[in-house]
Amino acid sequence: MPHTAREAHYVYIVRCANDTLYTGYARNVQQRVATHNAGKGGHYTRAHLPVTLLAMWTFATKREALQEEYRIKQLTRKQKLQLIACALPFEG
Numbered sequence: 438m439p440h441t442a443r444e445a446h447y448v449y450i451v452r453c454a455n456d457t458l459y460t461g462y463a464r465n466v467q468q469r470v471a472t473h474n475a476g477k478g479g480h481y482t483r484a485h486l487p488v489t490l491l492a493m494w495t496f497a498t499k500r501e502a503l504q505e506e507y508r509i510k511q512l513t514r515k516q517k518l519q520l521i522a523c524a525l526p527f528e529g
Contacts, residue, residue, distance in 0.1 A: 446502035453485035
């Protein structure tokens with residue numbers, strides 16, 4: 438069953454200006470990406486602006502999302518790029 442925006446939790450991957458990949462958790466991904474690009478996001482992204490959203494995944498609970506965020510952060514860059522390639526397209 439699809440989650441409403443109000444109850445959904447997201448994991449996302451952005452590409453930073455230096456071509457690195459950053460994985461994060463958010464309740465509102467578009468707002469979080471805007472926060473990153475305003476220089477008010479994570480310490481890492483502040484130093485590597487702008488960021489571009491590459492992929493995001495939806496979860497029913499915060500716990501599930503944070504577990505997936507951790508799992509993705511353990512992947513190599515090559516594995517993350519493969520995961521992104523398999524992600525369903527989204528409208529940004």
